[in-house]
Amino acid sequence: MILARATDATRRYGDVLALDRINLDVHAGELVGLLGPNGAGKSTLVSLLTGVRRPTSGTVELCGGDPRDPAHRRALGVTPQETGLPGALRVGEVVDFVRAHFPDPLGRAELLDRFGLSDLVRRQTGGLSGGQKRRVAVALAFVGRPRVVFLDEPTTGLDVEARHALWDGIRAFHADGGTVVLTSHYLEEIEALARRVVVIGGGRVLADDTVAAVRGLVAIRRVSLTVPVPLPDLPGVVGAERDGDRTHLLTGDADRLVRDLVARDVPFTELEVRPTSLEEAFLTLTSA
Amino acid sequence: MTSLALTHARFQLLETFRIPMALIGSAFFPAASMIFFVVPFVGSDPVYATYATASMVTFVVMTSNLFQYGIGVAEDRAQPWDPYARTLPAGAAPRFAGRILAGLVLMGVSLVPVVVIAAVATEATITVPGLLAAILVVALIAVPFTLMGLAIGYSLPAKAAIVLAQVLFFPLAFGGGLMTAPGSAPGFVETIAPYLPTGAAVRLMWAAVGDFPIQPASIAALVLWTAALAGVAVWAYRRDEGRRFS
Numbered sequence: 001m002i003l004a005r006a007t008d009a010t011r012r013y014g015d016v017l018a019l020d021r022i023n024l025d026v027h028a029g030e031l032v033g034l035l036g037p038n039g040a041g042k043s044t045l046v047s048l049l050t051g052v053r054r055p056t057s058g059t060v061e062l063c064g065g066d067p068r069d070p071a072h073r074r075a076l077g078v079t080p081q082e083t084g085l086p087g088a089l090r091v092g093e094v095v096d097f098v099r100a101h102f103p104d105p106l107g108r109a110e111l112l113d114r115f116g117l118s119d120l121v122r123r124q125t126g127g128l129s130g131g132q133k134r135r136v137a138v139a140l141a142f143v144g145r146p147r148v149v150f151l152d153e154p155t156t157g158l159d160v161e162a163r164h165a166l167w168d169g170i171r172a173f174h175a176d177g178g179t180v181v182l183t184s185h186y187l188e189e190i191e192a193l194a195r196r197v198v199v200i201g202g203g204r205v206l207a208d209d210t211v212a213a214v215r216g217l218v219a220i221r222r223v224s225l226t227v228p229v230p231l232p233d234l235p236g237v238v239g240a241e242r243d244g245d246r247t248h249l250l251t252g253d254a255d256r257l258v259r260d261l262v263a264r265d266v267p268f269t270e271l272e273v274r275p276t277s278l279e280e281a282f283l284t285l286t287s288a
Numbered sequence: 289m290t291s292l293a294l295t296h297a298r299f300q301l302l303e304t305f306r307i308p309m310a311l312i313g314s315a316f317f318p319a320a321s322m323i324f325f326v327v328p329f330v331g332s333d334p335v336y337a338t339y340a341t342a343s344m345v346t347f348v349v350m351t352s353n354l355f356q357y358g359i360g361v362a363e364d365r366a367q368p369w370d371p372y373a374r375t376l377p378a379g380a381a382p383r384f385a386g387r388i389l390a391g392l393v394l395m396g397v398s399l400v401p402v403v404v405i406a407a408v409a410t411e412a413t414i415t416v417p418g419l420l421a422a423i424l425v426v427a428l429i430a431v432p433f434t435l436m437g438l439a440i441g442y443s444l445p446a447k448a449a450i451v452l453a454q455v456l457f458f459p460l461a462f463g464g465g466l467m468t469a470p471g472s473a474p475g476f477v478e479t480i481a482p483y484l485p486t487g488a489a490v491r492l493m494w495a496a497v498g499d500f501p502i503q504p505a506s507i508a509a510l511v512l513w514t515a516a517l518a519g520v521a522v523w524a525y526r527r528d529e530g531r532r533f534s
Binding site: 047050051052070071073074076078079080081083084085086088089093097098100101102124140144 | 291371
């Protein structure tokens with residue numbers, strides 16, 4: 001059964017094309033990671049699937065219907081951005097407010113206990129630490145006993161212990177048959193939780209595969225060197241650029257590239273090998 | 289749906305009451321105007337005190353709605369909580385109804401000091417039918433100012449909304465004749481006032497509490513203003529969805 005689906009979904013903001021004919025199916029029981037740099041279109045895609053906006057063209061479905069119809073959002077849980085909690089209100093009041101929207105919500109005490117927030121129930125959200133706000137935000141996604149949750153960067157900024165506690169909570173929800181769509185621009189977070197990764201860049205799906213396969217795709221290294229002569233054709237180079245007298249080569253196998261440079265007697269100096277940022281890796285994926 | 293609207297109203301009111309300065313601000317100015325301008329100058333004349341109280345009530349209805357919705361909506365739109373609330377399984381109606389309910393409560397709170405001061409410290413008088421008519425008129429004239437606030441709040445960012453609400457409220461108050469007794473405003477104000485939303489509103493209030501004649505052209509102007517402001521508010525609300533995060 002498909003819980004969330006985008007079919008040729010396009011979304012424009014004026015002249016800006018945020019999503020370009022995206023297709024995505026999320027089946028019941030999946031734990032999918034949406035990975036992409038800032039501005040790639042992840043948030044826009046989530047806002048379409050959760051009914052906050054409508055697509056400019058194409059269709060989106062949630063639980064078998066239009067997500068803009070509130071009835072189809074009864075089995076949906078979403079995290080607010082932590083900065084968005086109403087600062088003057090207490091944690092318990094915010095939870096009660098969200099509970100009022102669902103037919104069969106979790107009890108307040110049960111929810112707070114599950115996320116280790118029981119001590120904070122009387123605290124105003126504006127006075128919480130960043131990590132506490134984040135935990136409240138994630139807890140809110142689970143108030144309505146959802147079948148599918150959309151978690152936006154759920155553990156960014158948490159310390160290791162809190163992060164693992166939250167990951168355990170998400171895994172437990174998934175083990176009970178829950179469906180999770182996780183957005184992040186950190187591969188580590190997606191790796192820890194998801195089986196399937198959908199890489200989004202420039203408003204398109206660049207890759208939709210297992211974590212291992214995507215890891216290979218984005219594990220690109222940057223080899224920089226100064227060479228006085230033109231470089232020979234080297235196998236395994238997926239991108240090259242010149243910057244003054246420096247040449248930067250992008251490759252999936254830096255060890256082999258360096259061996260080749262040496263074997264071919266390229267008179268290089270100042271060799272440097274660095275991991276690329278995810279953004280650079282995505283650029284490579286986009287242009288490939 | 290009804291209980292959810294009440295939940296939303298409660299949520300909004302809690303936020304406001306937790307920062308009491310906001311409340312004091314909206315109740316203080318009208319109360320202070322009553323004490324400093326109405327009580328000493330016309331407080332001993334029953335007719336003028338009653339008209340002046342009606343003017344001040346109209347003033348509160350305008351400022352309370354203009355600022356609450358104009359600035360409140362614009363600020364809420366800037367908060368990430370708003371898009372989150374839109375993912376909850378409820379349509380726009382309970383949220384909207386809750387906001388209007390909360391607005392009415394806060395308007396009522398701001399009106400209390402004006403009415404109490406008029407009753408205690410002036411010779412203002414009102415009959416029971418007059419009071420009921422006045423309450424009805426307050427409900428009616430709250431509509432165009434609510435729409436004006438919503439139009440501003442949904443079409444402008446918070447900082448611009450604050451400025452526009454502040455720029456609008458004084459000329460509207462003065463031009464509508466809220467600062468002067470019936471018939472004694474400067475000539476050009478007397479000419480335009482019946483056709484401004486404030487002037488038309490206060491004329492209805494005067495007619496409710498005293499012998500002021502009802503002016504059909506002025507009522508027609510108020511209806512037109514209401515329709516026009518509703519058009520702008522709906523347009524701004526619809527436009528808002530697509531623009532906010534571009």
